[in-house]
Amino acid sequence: MKAYRHHNCSRTHRTWTALAKCIWPRALWLHGNGPYASVARCGRGTTVQLSETANDARDAKELVDNTGCGGLCQRRHEVIQLIKP
Numbered sequence: 671m672k673a674y675r676h677h678n679c680s681r682t683h684r685t686w687t688a689l690a691k692c693i694w695p696r697a698l699w700l701h702g703n704g705p706y707a708s709v710a711r712c713g714r715g716t717t718v719q720l721s722e723t724a725n726d727a728r729d730a731k732e733l734v735d736n737t738g739c740g741g742l743c744q745r746r747h748e749v750i751q752l753i754k755p
């Protein structure tokens with residue numbers, strides 16, 4: 671699993687949602703909360719689903735792997751662990 675600890679500013683983000691918004695400022699949507707992100711980077715843009723556990727994030731990724739994330743799905747989905755600096 672990839673881990674991201676770098677984001678686009680020097681502030682300390684108190685919530686995972688705020689950190690994820692800083693990492694993916696152009697995300698079309700960002701749902702959930704937690705340190706594990708299921709990220710889709712397909713045709714329409716980046717979408718991010720945050721989960722409390724790695725298993726939940728993998729389940730979320732498997733769901734979009736199986737069903738597609740939208741009309742232009744290119745199966746560019748991955749699970750990324752967020753680490754607060």
Ligand SMILES: [Zn+2]
Pocket residue numbers: 677678679680681683689692693
């Ligand atoms: Zn930041």
Ligand SMILES: [Zn+2]
Pocket residue numbers: 710711712734738739740742743744745746747
């Ligand atoms: Zn997709």
